[in-house]
Amino acid sequence: MPSDALHTPLHALHLCLGASMLPFAGYAMPVQYPVGLLKEHLHTRAQAGLFDVSHMGQIRLTARSGDRADAARALETLLPIDVLGLAPGRQRYGMLLNASGGILDDLMVAQCGDSLILVVNAANKAADAAYLRAHLTETCEIAVLPRALLALQGPGAEAALARLAPEVVAMRFMDVRVLDLLGASALVTRSGYTGEDGFEISVPEDRAEALAEALLTDDTVWPIGLGARDSLRLEAGLCLHGADIDATTDPVEAGLTWAIPAIRRRGGARAGGFPGAGHILDAIATGPSRKRVGLRPESAAPVRGGATLFADATGEPIGHVTSGGFGPSLQAPIAMGYLPVALAKAGTRVFAEVRGKRLPLVVSALPFVPAGFKRA
Amino acid sequence: MLKFTAEHEWLACEGDVATVGITTHAAEQLGDLVFIELPKVGARLVKGEAAAVVESVKAASDVYAPVSGEVTEVNDAAVADPASVGSDPQGAGWLYRIRLDDASALDGLMDAAAYADFAK
Incomplete structure (x- = not known):
């Protein structure tokens, strides 16, 4: 310390x-x-x-x-x-x-x-x-x-x-x-x-x-x-700033568009007027080129933040893992990362490099564990 | 003969074969273990190189080969139940057995008393 x-x-x-x-x-x-x-x-x-x-x-x-x-x-x-x-x-x-x-x-x-x-x-x-x-x-x-x-x-x-x-x-x-x-x-x-x-x-x-x-x-x-706290938020699919989101990721690709209400989007009464509005509102209109996704490794080995993602067992890098570890409630490894939109659909199989080997992962819906919020 | 390394591994030697694991001190520091990766039987290990991986919820840690030699056996039960390495690291949670290239490689390692002092 x-x-x-x-x-x-x-x-x-x-x-x-x-x-x-x-x-x-x-x-x-x-x-x-x-x-x-x-x-x-x-x-x-x-x-x-x-x-x-x-x-x-x-x-x-x-x-x-x-x-x-x-x-x-x-x-x-x-x-x-x-x-x-x-x-x-x-x-x-x-x-x-x-x-x-x-x-x-x-x-x-x-x-x-x-x-x-x-x-x-x-x-x-x-x-x-x-x-x-x-x-x-x-x-x-x-x-x-x-x-x-x-x-x-x-x-x-x-x-x-x-x-x-x-x-x-x-x-x-x-x-x-x-x-x-x-x-x-x-x-x-x-x-x-x-x-x-x-x-x-x-x-x-x-x-x-x-x-x-x-x-x-x-x-x-x-x-x-x-x-x-970290394993709980990861199972809940919540972003950690500095890992899953940072100054190089925008809210649309991070899957946080839900936080931007219609009133601040194009056509809204108070549209734009915040830093990066042009880019963000364009991305909402046209869709992002990459997306934050949930990932479930198929093997027992955890895949950690920083691991490079690949579309197949031999090709070029297509993205990276931003948070990863073990989900105690799922008794299985879980991760989040960014993938090109074409590969971001739930069920898509991708690979992560861990200790020199490419391990298969499946794109999975977030959150991994259903939320228990008291909404009503 | 029980020996210990500065990397918090233990070796129990019988003849030219040593059983290798992580120490109780190391297991306490790592916390709950959720994944273990062991070398393959027959693999050649070189002293100081990564031989196994133990992972907690939070982090992956390499376990370095304390001596050079050939892996003769691995603890598949530890792979199936990583928690056993955390709960009994110097017993049921052993990791692998290695045939030493050179039995004198053990001479430089710590005995139990020296390790207890080192890990304080």
Whole structure:
């Protein structure tokens, strides 16, 4: 561990729980606890897991005019989504883009009172804050919030959190509420990064440990490390920025077109007006040349991110794997990667080079594991 | 005679054949194993080159040949049940057996006490 690694407010608790700590995005983070990644993963799918994601960035935008629509309009100059139509108490997925439509970061936007709250990736949070300040300072006050973030995920998450705040039962997928949790003002969203129902809970740093300890007194709630967080999101077909999406991939080829509503597309009332709009709207109209796909290796060997993809056992490279490993819920290796559209149809057989051998994989629909969101 | 390497492998030698596996310390560091790839029987291994692969959910790790020689047997049960390598790495989770080109190759390796000190 680098000696200058930052600690989250739950650092002492992780050590007390016996976590293996590894450096991640400048922080010392728990990669797994003594029970191990496989059991942590399966427990989250079966009951509930508590994740420390305090390394992620929480950024608040508030309109200087006092009119929250001004902040929404300003943010729409950077994001290809409908921020203006985001109702108070709701959250949406979006992405920051460069001028060629590449994804600088992906994020969640919550409309919370008079402010927009963004949750951004840990590795990008300084760059995102600088980018937002460079573009939005005239219209918005921008604050990086010194708050902890806990994710409580799994089919038992609702019951576990309801013991502290019964009103969470009424929340639906992507709802946002400010709730009192153990006397602390918590910003709770019904969302996450596992494909399961669950919540992300933002609390003041000095209240995080008490909240985590209270949640862990429930036997159904286990502490879960970043290792299982990654295998859970991969099974759920969710992108990891820096692997599956980055500044060289656009939202259309990444399969994220669903996040760009009609109102921001050609013919929409607020069409375009975000970085890379020309390229992205063209790609929506004409279709991308390559696509992010799910991949199921036919043999037992995991195929990792970075592996080169081929159409057959002898030809030239046609794409690459961006994330890959083992899916504990499937008891099989799984991966995601990019392929030319002609080869991106489910059922197509392609090959990945692993240790000098070309191993067969089958293009597979995403997600690998059905989502458990509470939509209704 | 049980010997250990700085690459966290163990060798149990009988005559000129050594059984090779990863140490308990290595297994703990790797976490839950989900895939094992072993050399073929009859393969020639060269000391220091990748001989086997053990993979956790997160990562693939090469297991290097601790000595040069010819593979005489591999543990197919470990391939069928990679978790056994994690749960009993110095017993049922052995990886392969190798006929040493040169029995004196073992002389430079650590004994149990030296390895316990090294892995601290």
